[in-house]
Amino acid sequence: MLLRHTNINKLRENEFDVLVVGSGINGAVAAAALTRKGAKVALIDKGDFAGHTSSNSSNLAWGGIKYLENHEYLLVNKLCKSRNHLMRSYPSTVKEIRFLTTLQNGFRFPAWFVYIGTVLYWLMGRFFTQKPTFLKASAIKKTESVIDVSNSQGGFEYSDAFLYDNDARFVFNFVRNAMDNGAIVANYVNASESKFVDGVWETTALDVAQTDGSEASPFTIRSKAVINACGPMVDIFNEGNAQQTEHHHLFSKGVHLIVDKLTKVDKVLAFFASDGRLFFVIPMGQKTCIGTTDDQVENPITEVTDEDRQFILDNVNSLLDLAAPLTTEDIISERCGVRPLAVKGSSSSADWVQLSRKHAIDVDKQKRYMSIFGGKLTDCINVGEEVCEHIQNMGIALPEMERIWYGESSNEIKAEFEYRAKLLELDSKTPAYSSEKLTTRLWRRYDIHALQILDEIQRDPSQAEQLMENAEYLRAELHYASRREMITKLEDFVRRRSKIEMVLRKSDIIETRGMVEACEILFGEQAEAKRQEYINAAS
16 A cells, blocks of 8 residues: 555655556556556556456466457457467466367258367467367267256367466566566556547556545646556547547457366357357366457446356257256356457447457557557557657657567576575465465566565465465465555455456355454555455455
């Protein structure tokens, strides 16, 4: 909380090269790239970091195999390159995973023909992953017995990538990198409008999470350039700033449900749902993520409906041979967001089902204003690079333009972390319910900052204790988060900095052992008020 308060004061007092509005994946990589290359950057969001679309994905970082059907070969080629680059750059976070795909009789293409598509996909992916294999229905059943193959014509396995933790954590790590390189960052700061005055942007902002009881007063953030990275709200922010753009958004709502683990193999089970769209059963440790829906909506703010739940449950029950059909009682948590789909012109009648998630960047060079449309996690490095090129073309100096701004720390730093962790016998404290070693998890979450976690534990061995049952968080991690992760509400921690809210019911989170202490570490004197705020929101 102190870091956020300090940063808000700096937002008032300084003038910046670039103000980035919105901290989803597009805004996060823009801020990380620009600061690393030498720009003076501010990053704000009216909610929490990765608060909307970027925390409601399927956690997949894939090359876009489904776009082959629309013959978007150049896009698939680009996305495969981006996926491979992401996997090389973040080997602890973005990992290869096998997709076990089953095709039903009567599907619009025969299984062998679709399999040829996976071979083409593998070729376009530069053989970076395991090669695809064709499977008869009997082989699919043998591989994963829960799949109902009674109406199957066969299928195949191929590889893509997924985020081992959660999407919001991946996005936040870019925000953290931006802060490490000097960006002034604050969540829960709403930008109401931006005006171009005498060659400088003046953005009116408001701290919407002021906690001292006083009424917040608007303040001004001054910057040479503004980047509108508001995700689904890009058009709304542009309208308020009288900005005319070539692109705008259409929205597709995607819903996922989290249930107890359904499969024995840690592979993504892929099917085609009753509406003909892709449907996934995604492993998530001891849980399973199922979905998604794909419905055009007008409003970028949406919620899960009874129809959404029933669609997903009906499909999973028809595709899997479960001991008992899943019902709403089996739902542990839900994810709901809109996919912002970039389209040219002002028409809202585009064939949104055929639209891809490719990004577009519109630039007003004269006024140094940029809008980022569409995009997805897979292509995030390209977005960061393109933003820097546009900013430089606006006449804003980036003295370290050639510096690499993404990727995990060096193997030498990782070796130092592993050596120190071994001296502390940290892996011996891995809980029995965890699917990986404690040191592996800490490095993936914090990278070089994991060394600070070790410092805490070395000073006080009790910091290595698991604080919350089934939540896989050490006491030392909570202390680090309270200092460095700008957690303003309890939801920020349990939903986005961690994936606790994805694997535990909210009622269980409230009652879990250690939650009171966690709130005390995160919020100090406001601990009970913040806990009660979360309880009220959950009820």
